[in-house]
Amino acid sequence: MLGRYLATAGQGDVLTPEPGFDELAGPDGTPRRGWRSLLAGLERFVDGDLAHAQHEVARLLEDDNVTYTPSPGAAVSVVDDPVPAVATALAEPRPWRLDPVPLVLDDREWAGLEAGVVQRAELLDAVLADLYGPQRLLASGDIPAAAVFDHGEYLRPVVGTEALERQRLFTTAADLGRDAAGGWKVLADRTQAPSGAGFAMQNRRVVSRVVPELYHAAHLHRLTPFFQAMRTALVESAPPAVEDPRVVVLSPGPHSETAFDQAFVASLLGFPLVEGSDLTVRDGRVWLRGLGRLEQVDVILRRVDAVWTDPLELRSGSRLGTSGLLECVRQGTVSVVNTLGSGILENPALLPFLPRLSERLLGQRLRLPSVDTWWCGDRAGRSHVRAHLDELVVRPISRDAGRSVLGSALTAAQRERLLARIDAAPHRFVGQEVLPLSSAPTTVAERLVPRDVVLRCFAVRSGTSYTPMLGGLARVADQAGDRHGPLVTAPDGGLAKDVWVVSSDPVLATRVLVPRQAAGLPRSGAAPTGMVPRVLSDLFWFGRYAERAEDLLRLVLAARTVAVETDLDTTHGRALEVLLQAVTQVSTTYPGFLGRAELMPELRAMLLDRQRRGTAAQSLASLSMAAQGVRDQLSEDVWMVMAEMDRALAALAAHPDDQGLQLVDTGERVLAGLLALAGVVSENMVRDPGWYLLDAGRGLERALQVVALLRVTLDRQRAPETDRMVEEAVLTASESILTYRRRYRGRAGVEALVELLVVDQHNPRSVAYQLARVLTDLQALPTTSPTARPLRLLDTLVETVRTADPATLVVAEGGRRRGLERFLADLHDQLRDLSDAVRTQYQQQPPSQQALADTSTWGGAT
C-alpha cells in the first residue's frame, strides 16, 4: 500500500505532468521527515484495516452528531445573479467527513509556519486598530481608501470607538496552501469569527480513538493548550476592574453553518452558548436574561457575523443580535471578540499591501507570503487581471458579493459579465494566482491516493502577541486534480483531515503556560445558563418530544400486534380499526386511518415521514433540533443514542416492501433508544432548572398522551371480544399490562383500567403520577412562588383526579360512556392550560422586536 503511494505520489500524472509537492513522498520517493512513525504503524495494516478505520471514523462522527450546514448563499458565485436571501430554505445539516489518515508536519517546518501565522496575527491586529482608530494608513495611502470604504465589513458605527483597545483581533485563522516549490502561502485570512477550532479538536478525538496505535506512537503536540490559552485570553479581555468576568459564546443558533463547532468550542471552554435573544441591554450593560433575574455579561466570544449583532446600529431587523450591544462596547462595559468590524481584514485587497505594512507597522519582513494578488482598484493590477484572467482566481473583496471563480472555468458569457462587473467597480475585485497546492495521502476505497490539500491554522491572543494552535484543520479535495475546485473557492468544501505536528522527541509538556488564576474555576454560585428562557424552552420540548415519540411508537407496536392477532381484520367496529384510528387521533396525523390510509404504508409513515406533523419521525427531528439548541447542556451520550435511532429508521426506510418485521424491529430499536435517552437524562444530567423543566415536559406530555388515548378508545362499549383486545392494547401501549394482570387477575375491565392509568398515584404511567411529578419539578425551580399560575392549575388538576370515581365514570348509556368522555375532555383541557402556563411562567421570550424609524417623507420646498 505504502510502497505504491511513495512510488507514484509527487511524480506527476496525465492530468498534472509537472511533479508536484507531496506531503508524504519526497522527490526521491522516500518518506519525508515526520511521517516515519505513522508509516511504521500503517505498514502493519492488513487488507481491510484502512476501510475499517474509515468506517469507524464515520460512525464516531455520526455518534457525536458532528455536522456542517452548507450555507445556501455559498453556492452563488460572483458571476451569478444574486439570489434573494429570504427565498432560500434552511439547508439540512451534512455529516462532517474526516479522513482517518492525518496530515503530518514535522516540527522544524512547523516552527517557521507558526512564526508566520503569529506574525500575521500581530500585523492584522495593528491594521485593524488603525482602520477603526486614527486611519493613518488610509491618510498616508499605505492602504487605498477605496479598498476599505466600499467593503461590506467596514462598519462605520464602530469607527473611533476608544474602548476597542482590549478586544481587537482576538483570534484569527489563516488558510494556507503550498506553491510549486513547497513553500506555504496564505490563501485567505479568517478574521470575522473564525470557525474550525472545534472541528479540529473533534477530528483529533476521533482519529485518536480509531487509530490509537498510530496516535500514541507519534510524538504529537496536543491541541488542548490552545483552548486553555483561549480561555485565559477571554478572561483577560474583560473590561478593566471586572474581577471575575462572565464570558458567553454568542451563536446564531442551531441552524448556522458551524453550529457544531460553536457548541463544541463553548463546551471545551466551559462557557455558556447563548443566542442574541438571550441577551438584553440595560443601564448601558449587557445582561444574560435569566429566570427572574439578569446576570451581567462581561465578555462575548462572537460567532455571529458583526453586522447581525445589533439591530439598532448595524443591520436593522436582525434577529441574531441584541439592540444596544454596540453602545455597550462604546461605553466600555462589555468586550466583544473578535471586535465588531474585524471582518474587514478578510478583504483580499489588503494582501498586496501586507509586505509593506509589515515593515511599516512591525518593522519586520513579512514571514508568510500571501498568494500573489492583484487588486483591480489600481490600474496596473486591473490590466494584469484582464490580461491573465485564464490563469487567475477572481475574488470579490467582500464575501457577500459571492464566491470567487476560476477564470479558466468561465464560459464566454460569464467571462463577459465578469469583466463588465470588474470595469463597473474595479476596486471590488482582486485576481489571485492559482496555487499548485501539495498532495497528501488520503483514504479512497481502501487505498491511499494523493489529494490536494489546504491547511487552516489558528492563533489566539496571548498578552501582546498570539498563541498558535499546534495543529489545525486540513481539507483535501474529493477528486483527483481538483485543486481548482471547491477546495479553494468554497470555504468549507472537501474532506477534513486531522493535522499532526510531530516532534522527533517525545513531547514533554504543554508549551503554553496558563496563569493559574486565569484558568481557575468558574465562580461559585454562578447561575447556570440552564436558566435562559430559550434554553429552558428547548429542554422542556426535549422532554415533550421524547415522550411523544415514545408513546406513539408503543401505540404503533401495540396496534401491529393486534393486526397480527386478528389476521388484519379491519372490519368496522373491530379492535384493529379502533386502534388504528387511535393512532391517527392521538398523533393528530389526520386523515390517516380515519381516511383511506392503507395499513403498512401508513404505519411506516408514522415512523419515517419527517414532513408530517405528529409522526414519530417528526417528533424525533424536533427533539434533535431542540437538543442542538442546548448542545452545551447535554451529555454527549445523547448524540450517540440519537445516531443509533437514526440508523434504526434508516434500516426501515431501506425496506420499502416490508410487511411488518422490519417495522417492529425498527420500532423496538427506536424505543430502546428513547429509553436510553431517558436513562442519560436521569443519570447524567445535573438537577438544575433546565432538568426540572425537561422532566416537567416529559410528565406533562405523558399525561396528555394517556388522556388522549383513553378518550378515543374507551369512549364507547363494543363487543366484549373487541373491548378485551382494545383494552389490552391500551394497557400495552401504556406499559401497564403487567401491573394490570398482576393486580386484577382477569377481573377488571374499563373501571380497573381507568383506575390504573388515571388515578393510581403509584403507577409511573398514570396521570396522577405525572401531576405529582410535575408539581415536584416546578416547586424545585427557584422562581416558583406558591401562588404561581402553574401551581394553581396543578392544584385544580390534582383535585379533579383525586376526586374522580372510576366506577361512576365508566357507566355506559346506550353504549357510550359520556361521563368518562366529559371527564377526559376536561382533563385534557386542563393539562393543555397547564402546559401553556408553564411556558408563560418559565420560558417567556421578550415581546417581538420592531424597527422604529423616522419614516416621514420630509418637506423642504419653498
Place this chain on the structure above:
Amino acid sequence: MKSYRIEHSTTYTYEADVTASYGQFHLRPRDLGWQRCRSHQITVDPAPGDLFVHDDLYGNAKSYFHVTEPHRQLVVTAVSHVEVGVGGPGEEQLAVPWEQARPAVRPEQPDAWSATDFTFASPYVEVPPGIEEYTRVSFTPGRPLGEAAVDLMHRVHDDFTYKFGSTSVGTTVSTLLELRTGVCQDFSHVMLSGLRSLGLAGRYVSGYLATRPPPGKPRLVGADASHAWVGCWVPGGGWLYLDPTNAKVIDESHATVAYGRDYGDVLPVKGVIFTESKRSTMKVSVDMAPLEDSTALPTS
C-alpha cells in the same frame, strides 16, 4: 448671520404597551465655519434610563437612549439655538475641471482619502444604469466643477416634481428616475447618485430650512420640516452645498445638522422597540423661528 430657535419634535404612538425602546438620534446642529450651535436641549418622554452621546465618524453628534418604562407614546424633542452665516469654496476652486475633482485622482489633497468614502453607492443611494448618462449632460468634458454641479442641481430641480407622499424612504434611485417625483430626500439621493456615477464625492446633509411666509401672512408655527441637501467635494475648497429641492446654493436659511453618505446614516430618530403592538403612528413637527438679534442669545 441669522439666528434661529429650532424645535424638532417626533412623537410615536402605539396601540399596545412598548416594554422597551432603544433609540438613536442625530438632532444637534453642527458647529461649522459658518454655523454655530449656541445651545441644544433634548427631552425624551418617558425619561430614558440611559442617554449617551458621542461623535460619529463624520463628526455628527449621535445619541443613544433606552426607555425602560412601559409606554404607549414616545416623544423626542430637540430645541436648538443656532446662528447661520454663509460659507463655501471660492471661485478659483470651483473653476477646476470636474474630472480633476475626483478624490481618486487628487491624492495630494489631504482630505481626498476621506472624501473617497462618499464616492461609492451606499444603502440608500444606488448608482443605477442611466444615471451617469443623465449626469453627463451637465458634466461635459472639462467643464468647471462649480458650473457643472450647479447645472445638475437645476436639472434635477426642473426634471423632478416635488410631490409629497409620492415616494417613501425606501424608494430607490432607479425608481425615482422613472417616477420623476419626490421630496427633498429623493432630490438629494438622485443628485448624489449622479455625482458618484462620475467618481465625484457627494455627501448627504440633513438639516432645517427656514421658510418664509407668503407676503402679508404670519409665519405658521410648526409648519416647517426637516430638510436635506447635497455636498459636492471641491479639491482644496471643502464642499459645495447645493439644495436641489429649491435649486439654490445653501445660504443663511439652511441650518446643518449632520453629514452622511445618505439618509440612512443620519436619520433624525430611529430605534428598536419591543412590543406586541401591531400599529404605530409617527408625527413630526419642526418649527424654525428666526430670532431678531443673534448677539442677545445666551451661550450654552
